[in-house]
Amino acid sequence: MASMQDLQNVAALLQSSLNPATGKQSEQSLRAAEVQPGFSILLLQIVASTDFPQTIRLAGALFFKNFIRRRWTDEEGNYLIPATDVSAVKNQIVPLMISQPPTIQVQLGEAISIMADSDFPERWQNLVDDLVSRLSPTDVAVNNGVLQVAHSIFKRWRPLFRSDALFLEIKLVLEKFCMPFMTLFQRTDELITENEKNKAALEPLFQSLLLIIKIYFDLNCQDIPEFFEDHIDLLMGLVHKYLQYRNPTIETDDDNESGPLEQVKASICELIQLYSQRYEEVFSKILPSFVDTTWTLLTTTGLEPKYDILISRALSFLTTVTKSPERAQVFNSSDILQQIVEKVVLPNMSLRPSDEELFEDDPIEYTRRDLEGSDSDTRRRAATDFLRELKERFEGLVTDVVMSYVDRYLQQYRADRNANWQLKDTAVYLFSSVAVKGTITASGVSATNMLLDVVGFFSQNIAPDLVDPTTHPILKVDAIKFIHTFRNQLTKQQLLEAFPVLSSMFLSPEYVVYTYAAITIERILSIRQPSSSHLLFDKEDVAPVAQELLINLFGLIEQGKTPEKLAENEFLMKCVMRVLMTTKDSIIPYSDFLIQHLAGIVTETSKNPSNPKFSHYTFESVAIVIRFVSPAKPGSFDSTLFPVFLNILGQDVTEFVPYAFQLLSQILDASPQPTLPDTYSPLIQPILSVSLWDAKGNVPALTRLLQSILAKSPAIFGAMNLLEALLGVFQKLLSSRANDHLGLDLLESILYYIPKSQISRYAVPIANIILVRLEKSRTEKLVSRVTHLIYFLASAPAAADKLLGPNFATEFFDVTPNALFGDIFVHFVLAATPKMHSPLDRKLAIVGLTKILFDSPVFVQKYNSQWEAGARVLLTTLQSNSLVDAFEGGDELPDAEEDLAFGASFVKLNAVVWKGLDPASAVTDVKKFVAETIRTAGHGVIAQVGPVSDEVKSGLAALAV
Incomplete structure (x- = not known):
């Protein structure tokens, strides 16, 4: 106590x-x-x-x-x-x-969900019994607590892939929870009926109902349970009742925030969408009644923001129904489609006063909601998706109906631009909705409606708005967004002509205008050439305008006077990153300016990291500048960046520490100085401390930094009496399934760089640690990495002062008299070799295996019975179609991470490129190396190992030609 x-x-x-x-x-x-x-x-x-x-x-x-x-x-x-x-x-x-x-319940519920993820059901078998035993026929507050706990546990199933273990867990829950769940659903319905006019009683009851609907979804998210199939009329009857339920007592007076009834109906729409998607056979008889009710709901519900999520979910349900060719036939007429457009699409696609207020008062939120691909539930997006699905089914009919409204609205706009600008906004949205064919991905629109002239519409109706200073700001955003949506349909020349116009938008006082300009420029620079992985725009295209672009972007970012406001707009920083990625070494003349601004932004936002995407793009931008400028101006940024990184480490800015370690490693790798710069020596002892390695997000970056330090100054660990601490890090990493590959990466650097005189006495303990891990907790990934280690050691040139070379690779694991390496070689190494896919891994596998077979007297003498098996794998690997001659990767940077959130996970900086340690760097032509080795040593080795099949002999002879 x-x-x-x-x-x-x-x-x-x-x-x-x-x-x-x-x-x-x-x-x-x-x-x-x-x-x-x-x-x-x-x-x-x-x-x-x-x-x-x-x-x-x-x-x-x-x-x-x-x-x-x-x-x-x-x-x-x-x-x-x-x-x-x-x-x-x-x-x-x-x-x-x-x-x-409720505020505390939410936090404790997430904690229970984390605990259940590891413990339920095996190590927490009484959890569901405990919950069920607490349900009450009268105490609504207790029931809500129980339901909140249950939902926090069961919702974990929603995104999971099917597995036997998952279905076993769900089955256990269903056996204990289904009947109490149905009883509680019925009892809650009774209490709502009894308290129809009692608002104080209805509010907690509708909280119960909301949780019941959410749990209904949870229990059915993977498959429809037999219990729910058997009781579908009763349960779905209650669900349907509350989809059409109306009661002024529980309806909210607030026009902006959804109340309990709207939340319940929105969750019901989500549930019936699941059923219409996944369980149509069971649901088909009662589906029409839900469609009718949803249609009524859509045509009678107001435009107030409190209904937004409900309307969005209701439209998503109808969109799912429309995906069924049979059910979609009900819409197959011009009259019905006109009704749909008139009564459902237009009201929900048209701009509302609340949208205009959001544009003015919270422009970053407006942008995030409006952006294609956003996960926000908006009426416009849901109406667009519904219209697109109808268009996929009845392209000609829908196009005709929609274009009649587009033409009418554009005429009205031309008649009075000031009074009718909202009509043009609707017209542009309508056109875009039916012009797109298929889905819009991060790469943009891949195909368009052949019945429409997208480029012609752009020239006549969109392009003028880009340059006309009197155009309403929202229409200017629409014009920019049109380029963003249909960027793949415009030619490179058209996009180049649009570039100065988009760049000029950075001078606009309108937040959404310049933000959408940044989004669109960033996406244009991401376009790849047709049928190619190469980017459409290169540094020659962008270099002439890059400096001005970057000056304007930094000016917009630095308008923020607090860390939170500075980091608010990730789209601006993502555009900075993309411009830098595209211009590459063209930034050298003004790189000091770039680093000064980026360092200042990092320093300020480190005081209160608030936007993980903004932070990632900032650090990615720093890494790009280091990567492309350091070869020409080595060490030029050290005095600016080092204090920034040391401040992050000293203040323990958890969200930024992994980035700081990655960039410290990158700067060290780029340094032309052959030894470790003095600024790094004080870091060595602290980065070996256990607490740093306990933070999961630090581990990959710390490992890389240690490898970079080893490359510059391998003797420093011995000189500082820190070699055992370094090996302790290796052991800690190897003991973790999540990090064992990093432990072996670190070990490769240790063995490659540290002199034999310092490391040899630890060789046997190291081998034993690896063997114990292989015996007790073997995984395919671990076997692959141990195989890589053996090939790494074997492919390195043998040296008197290092534990390297094919003989050492063979002897390393022979720490017992049982000649263990032979078993490891046949059962692990040869089996894993064909699964090595990266160019460097395959190169080291071929070189390492060749050296073991032809350049290791120890292997030939001790393991001659395994020699032919190794030779067969070598032949197979060399004949594989996936073997590539060029082992160096390209210089093009991949897209940055899109799914970013602060937490324990590590996010790699794409611009920090490490191609891996290559101990066989002298081998530039693998096939030539193998041929020369076989010609030099082949006959002698084959004579020593005894009988070898004619098939293998002829295969090796063919390689030697």
């Missing part, structure tokens, strides 16, 4: 963590305390205690959730806290969550 003093101390730290001035230090103190036994229970006591203010209890719940995410289990599923704490947390968490207000 924690003492009152302990409670007060932790509560005080939680309180001070809410203060920006003391937050970082308090967080570090809490992180230091969390390793103590009983800490998790102490946090739960604070959350449960009404003696503490709500803010402290909520901070405690949030810290508890993050603590569980960090320290519940490791990658292997082993608990990281004492068994007594695990048991106590499981016993306390469910009843505690049920009793808490």
